[in-house]
Amino acid sequence: MRSKIYKGLIREVSKHICILTLIFLTLYPFSFLVVSSLKSHEDIIHNMVGLPQVIRWINYIVAWKKVNIYILNSIMMSGATVGMVIFLASYTGFIFARHKFPGREFLFYAIIALLMIPRELTLIPLFIIVRDLGLLNSRWGCIIPWTSGGLVFGIFIMRTFMASLPEEIFESARLDGANETQLYLKIALPLSVPIVIAVGIMHFVNTWNDIIWPLVTITREELKPVTIGLMSFQAIDPYAQNYGPLFAGYLLTSIPLIILFMFTMKYYIRGLLAGAIKM
């Protein structure tokens, strides 16, 4: 009996050791980043895996001066896109979910079919359109294509969710004299908050991480979002040979996403899983 308990204990401990090893390997590069961001350049080169000899907070001040504009641009561009996607997707989803009109299914499938089209196919003509509209080197040159990109998935998820709301609520509101706008604003939208957050955060993360589109449309330094801003921070800056501020910059640009995830992680995971199943 006792040996059985020991066996179980050993098994449990070895499981923990395996998991902790995996977690350590997963998180090690990031902890290296945090530690190195507080070191001087010489300290990084000569003492790469050790702790800082002197903690240099100044790295963060140097980096902030450089990356604050990138962070601001990213927040503005991703924020505007998310706002537009949430607004357009939720009311389009509402219309498709709660109204019957001729051509409804056809129009809906016309939207959903776009999920089959990869971005690589549309990249070049989209670039030409944006160029011809004079939107190169403009925040709108990212905001509008990003919005139309996120819209398809957003409408799909929103319609599915809003169609599952019970009809009785809408019926009784109609009897009380609510018009369609009120039904959308006062009933459908408030009841859909979790899915709205899920769609919003997924799209925010996707656009925040997008490298290729800003790279082809934006060349002016003061308009660059975080992704391509960090690339040029690395490439042309005199600090490029000074890793401390560079790493501090990496971390500073991560902060907005970290804050966002602190509040919305569970919605994000839910959206991610729901999206994979339904797409």
Added chain:
Amino acid sequence: MLRPFSTLDQKGEKILSKRDSLLRLVCKNKFIYISLLPTFVLLIIFRYYPAFSALYHSLFEWRGVRTEQFVGFANFVEMFKDFEFQTSLKNIAIITVTRVMISLTFPLLAAELTFNLRNLRTQYVYRTMFVVPMVVPVIVTLLLWGFIYRPDGLLNAILEALGLGYLCRSWLGNFNTALPAIIFIGFPWIAGLGTFAYLIYLAGLQAIPESLFEASTLDGATRIQQIFSIDIPLLMGQIKLILILTIIVVVQSYYIQLVLTEGGPGYATMVPGLHMYYNTFSYFRMGYGCAVGTFLFAIIFTLTVINRRYIRSAVEFEAK
């Protein structure tokens, strides 16, 4: 306009009234169509038109201006004869196969380990720790791995410290190691796409009825036997889903190479997406770029259809 009498027979009248009522319905709902307009205008200009334009221009010599010349399938012929493209096909095949093997093993291992912990609280803590890398922007992860691989970077420093200094090299600058180094990014591959696979597997495991495990334990099965006879067969839907999604994502991605290697050294890390990117934005060969894009589209479209037809329906569970 006067209608001839003949359309007013019984059948004709029916059609007529049906059409009238459809018209009336459309009129009655005109506000719906008007409010759908902004969405459709956006989608037509920025999604539909570019897709058709790309398919159309793949048959043209096109430099992004109005003058374009029809060349038939010449772009496609040139593409398959191009050594750079051939190399990129070979590379993407290697990357896809290894990435698929990775996403079917490491995240599954992590999910099994997490699932088999006794304490639900610790399960939750470990899950959170695996998911943490998701908050780091992709570009930061990439640039960080770029630093790890540098000649004066972290990997060489660790090798040096372990007394393996003779292995040190410029990992991304070396012909033989560049492609493996690209694949190795994110080790042990539970971050990024792996996080997603991990969460899918874990949710799948949690959906397996407890009674199945209990019954087979009574029959004397060990946990390891259960993994092969219960867990994996019941996770088959999730495994197929991850398989196909990994292929779809990996086949079209080239941002890693764009940031870290530019396809080099030589063509050692070139992939089709990057080949398209450089032909378009460095050499302004938009028509040729569209042909490569069309090729990628054909592959991904096929996989998506397979996914929707045969695989999606196999995964039915409530996302938690």
